[in-house]
Amino acid sequence: MQGQAWAARLETEMSKSVTISVVAPEQRDRDFYADLGPFFMDGAVRRELPYLKDLPTKTWLLAKDAAGQVVGFAGIIPHRNGVTELCSLYVAPAHRSKGLAEELVARRLSxxxxxxxxxxxxxxxxAGLYADKGMxxxxxxGSYVVLERKAEKKAA
Incomplete structure (x- = not known):
């Protein structure tokens, strides 16, 4: 997972192009924090994601529109006990209901x-975003649900 450098194109219903890029822990730089930092300070985002945090082992997926603005993000945290946590899924209100959240979920699972x-x-x-993926x-x-599934073994 770490060090993967790939980006994919996603066409939204509004025909605006969104690029999803992966930022591994060692790839975080000043530009990354300039892009993501405002979301940590936004009250509306914090109400939706009260546990939003940046951990040293967290890999981020950033979704940017054609103008280079972050319109969504998601995280992956591998834990030493063999559990990988999918976390921090957020899509800006103007970009919801267009398949971006589903794409971020699918990318993280892959x-x-x-x-x-x-x-x-x-x-x-x-929960429905994950239930149809076998979770x-x-x-x-608290007011949240915990979903799990066994990880699929990759073919050798």
Whole structure:
């Protein structure tokens, strides 16, 4: 997962191009924090993602519009116990209901490598994004649900 450098094009319903890029922990730089930093300070974003944080092992996916503005993001955190956590999924309101969240979920799932379990903690309203990917609710954490599935083994 780390060091992967790829980007993909996603055409939204409005025919605006969105680029999704992967930023591994060692690739974070001044530009990355300039792009993502404002979301950490935005009250509306913090209400949706109260646990938004940047951890040293977290890989980020950034979705940018044609003008280079971040319109969504998501994170992946591999834990030493073999669990990989999908976290920090956010899509700006103007870009919702266009398939971007689904694309971010699919991209993160395709990047999971070496995990035994994939886990996500999300609001119940987002659980459907993961349920159709084979994840099942295993617990509740406050007003959030915890979904998990066993990681798929990659063919040798």
């Amino acid at each position: 990047m999971v490598d070496g995990a035994r379990v994939i886990r996500v903690v999300c609001p119940p309203t987002s 099942r609710q295993v617990a509740k954490r």
